[in-house]
Amino acid sequence: MVAPARTFAHDGIAFGGDYNPEQWDESVWAEDVALMREAGVDLVAVNVFGWARVEPRPGEFDFSGLDRILDMLHAAGIRVNLATGTASPPPWLAHRHPEILPVTEDGTHRYPGGRQAFCPSSPVFRDAALRLVEAVASRYGAHPAVALWHVSNELGCHNALSHSDASTDAFRRWLRTRYGTVAALNDAWGTAFWSQEYGSFDEILTPRAALSARNPGQALDFHRFSSDALLELYRAEAAVIRRHSEVPITTNFMVAAHIENMDYWQWAGDMDVIANDHYLDHRLGDPRTELSFAADLTRGLAHGTPWILMEHSTGAVNWQPVNHVKAPGQLARNSLTHVARGADGVCFFQWRASVQGTEKFHSAMLPHAGTDSALWREVVDLGETVERIGEVAGTRVVADVALVFSWESWWATDAETRPSAAFGYLDQVHAAYAALAGLHLTVDIVAPGAPLADYRLVVVPGLHLVREAEAAVITDWVARGGTALVTFLSGTVDAEDRIYTGGYTGPFREALGVRVEEFAPVPVDAVLRLESGGAATLWSERMRPTTAEVIDTVVDGPAAGSPALTRNAWGDGAAWYLATLPDAETYGRIAARIAAEAGAAPAARVEGAPREVEVVRRRGDDRSYLFVVNHTVEDVRVHAAGFDLITQTPVSGACEVPAGTVRIIREECAS
Numbered sequence: 001m002v003a004p005a006r007t008f009a010h011d012g013i014a015f016g017g018d019y020n021p022e023q024w025d026e027s028v029w030a031e032d033v034a035l036m037r038e039a040g041v042d043l044v045a046v047n048v049f050g051w052a053r054v055e056p057r058p059g060e061f062d063f064s065g066l067d068r069i070l071d072m073l074h075a076a077g078i079r080v081n082l083a084t085g086t087a088s089p090p091p092w093l094a095h096r097h098p099e100i101l102p103v104t105e106d107g108t109h110r111y112p113g114g115r116q117a118f119c120p121s122s123p124v125f126r127d128a129a130l131r132l133v134e135a136v137a138s139r140y141g142a143h144p145a146v147a148l149w150h151v152s153n154e155l156g157c158h159n160a161l162s163h164s165d166a167s168t169d170a171f172r173r174w175l176r177t178r179y180g181t182v183a184a185l186n187d188a189w190g191t192a193f194w195s196q197e198y199g200s201f202d203e204i205l206t207p208r209a210a211l212s213a214r215n216p217g218q219a220l221d222f223h224r225f226s227s228d229a230l231l232e233l234y235r236a237e238a239a240v241i242r243r244h245s246e247v248p249i250t251t252n253f254m255v256a257a258h259i260e261n262m263d264y265w266q267w268a269g270d271m272d273v274i275a276n277d278h279y280l281d282h283r284l285g286d287p288r289t290e291l292s293f294a295a296d297l298t299r300g301l302a303h304g305t306p307w308i309l310m311e312h313s314t315g316a317v318n319w320q321p322v323n324h325v326k327a328p329g330q331l332a333r334n335s336l337t338h339v340a341r342g343a344d345g346v347c348f349f350q351w352r353a354s355v356q357g358t359e360k361f362h363s364a365m366l367p368h369a370g371t372d373s374a375l376w377r378e379v380v381d382l383g384e385t386v387e388r389i390g391e392v393a394g395t396r397v398v399a400d401v402a403l404v405f406s407w408e409s410w411w412a413t414d415a416e417t418r419p420s421a422a423f424g425y426l427d428q429v430h431a432a433y434a435a436l437a438g439l440h441l442t443v444d445i446v447a448p449g450a451p452l453a454d455y456r457l458v459v460v461p462g463l464h465l466v467r468e469a470e471a472a473v474i475t476d477w478v479a480r481g482g483t484a485l486v487t488f489l490s491g492t493v494d495a496e497d498r499i500y501t502g503g504y505t506g507p508f509r510e511a512l513g514v515r516v517e518e519f520a521p522v523p524v525d526a527v528l529r530l531e532s533g534g535a536a537t538l539w540s541e542r543m544r545p546t547t548a549e550v551i552d553t554v555v556d557g558p559a560a561g562s563p564a565l566t567r568n569a570w571g572d573g574a575a576w577y578l579a580t581l582p583d584a585e586t587y588g589r590i591a592a593r594i595a596a597e598a599g600a601a602p603a604a605r606v607e608g609a610p611r612e613v614e615v616v617r618r619r620g621d622d623r624s625y626l627f628v629v630n631h632t633v634e635d636v637r638v639h640a641a642g643f644d645l646i647t648q649t650p651v652s653g654a655c656e657v658p659a660g661t662v663r664i665i666r667e668e669c670a671s
């Protein structure tokens with residue numbers, strides 16, 4: 001067993017992308033490498049979808065192509081992020097073993113023809129995958145080009161929830177381990193209601209399609225199990241690699257708006273370096289702010305250490321209803337926003353645009369139009385920029401604010417029966433984050449129960465499922481002088497999805513100084529007026545203060561006259577409670593007032609304070625860097641002093657940041 005490396009050592013910021021040369025004749029490969037060098041590429045992911053090539057028939061391996069690719073890249077000084085290749089099983093596997101196929105909740109199979117056509121709990125798939133990993137890792141474990149191992153690809157992207165027989169068996173085993181006895185399981189799931197009591201673990205199924213709503217405890221545990229099953233696959237592959245290589249191992253997370261099924265707080269500790277894939281999602285109201293949130297959450301998973309952006313796009317993707325191109329300059333702004341927020345690697349899917357197959361309309365670093373294109377020039381420019389700012393690598397982002405995020409709360413609020421189907425957990429998180437981002441505050445995203453000593457303000461949006469001990473970390477921190485903003489639905493259920501009685505907000509109730517008697521959600525198009533003149537939607541509550549001061553009140557709707565915003569002095573600190581969803585402007589005002597009280601400040605002062613300007617500081621032992629990303633169509637002035645790495649010019653006192661551009665200022669003295 002070789003000792004794990006645990007860090008990804010790279011000189012500067014890594015730059016590159018997925019390289020899938022299987023798609024082209026070998027004569028193209030030399031041009032690829034020459035152009036990679038022109039673009040400053042120094043890290044490429046290979047063999048992501050290589051299984052069918054390296055194991056064309058069961059147990060028969062052919063590494064001749066991959067050998068040549070690795071040697072060629074190595075000779076050019078390009079490091080390799082080597083995938084195990086298990087993400088897309090070749091047709092022969094399902095043909096011989098149809099039992100590996102995933103099954104949906106209505107009992108139908110999902111067939112091969114796409115990718116990830118396997119059930120994560122299939123022992124047959126696992127054996128075949130580990131045989132491949134053994135072959136790849138033993139062959140390339142000591143290859144000098146290999147800088148990083150890339151387990152599978154986006155584990156759980158398509159196949160996270162499978163209801164196959166293998167999955168059912170594994171779910172039962174998982175439940176046995178969690179509960180020990182079926183009596184404990186019955187208690188946890190509340191099966192006494194609706195005549196659902198189980199007599200043995202063998203009677204339990206995965207939550208398959210039913211005629212009515214299903215047991216929410218069962219659904220929640222199925223989410224936990226499914227996330228764990230994928231993590232087990234990761235661990236199994238990583239263990240095989242580790243026997244042959246000391247190079248760091250990771251897999252690419254999907255911290256993104258539409259991906260809900262993996263609890264990455266549980267996964268992060270298994271990664272030697274955190275890597276994320278992020279694509280702007282134009283189905284959202286504010287894709288740009290979601291990018292910043294996702295980057296901050298990825299940094300949270302890395303516990304503040306640098307992470308790698310393993311994939312994003314140079315332009316349009318091909319899987320949204322309308323696939324938007326990027327505006328001129330947006331590629332650099334997006335990439336450097338990730339760097340500002342802690343990424344030490346900027347990579348893309350994929351190097352050369354496919355001309356065939358499912359992703360032929362997906363952008364790439366080298367577009368169909370070739371090198372005589374604006375997109376290629378932007379890629380080359382970005383490569384130069386990334387090279388120029390290499391000295392920021394290894395520094396860490398500084399944040400005054402923490403936002404508590406929980407995949408379990410996301411799953412629990414997605415239950416089939418709930419107070420309002422219009423409540424979206426992630427929407428609430430995004431709304432709170434947007435209010436903070438609009439004030440230019442840098443936000444760390446933390447897990448429930450994470451230590452809070454470094455922060456001035458903690459925001460807890462819709463933390464529906466919370467353990468008493470996790471809530472106590474927040475309320476104790478407030479008592480010691482912290483300021484927290486907790487928003488509605490927080491503290492509703494415990495880890496077993498059981499309501500905390502005695503007034504909602506459960507373990508937060510005393511610190512918040514309120515008594516919430518009934519939820520009073522409102523129709524989606526209803527707008528609630530607030531006494532302060534603000535407006536709100538979605539939610540109100542019949543509640544009253546016990547010890548809290550009422551700051552704002554709902555004027556109309558089913559909870560007219562009830563508080564909308566309260567503040568409770570708790571120990572040496574203050575606990576604020578927001579019982580509705582304010583519109584963006586009102587939320588911004590509320591966040592500004594609370595942030596000011598908490599003493600949370602942006603990394604730099606932006607004149608005129610347009611919300612589409614981002615300011616973030618990364619700090620090392622003896623240096624700091626101020627990133628300013630101007631997404632507006634106006635030039636802005638930011639107060640800073642030092643040396644701008646982008647324009648290579650000194651900055652004294654104030655820095656002009658032209659419309660649509662980025663500045664990265666090595667500061668003379670960090671504030």
Ligand code: GLA
Nearest residue numbers: 153154277279311317349362
């Ligand atoms: C994911 C996958 C890639 C590719 C991109 C397209 O990130 O990992 O293989 O399909 O999506 O956006």
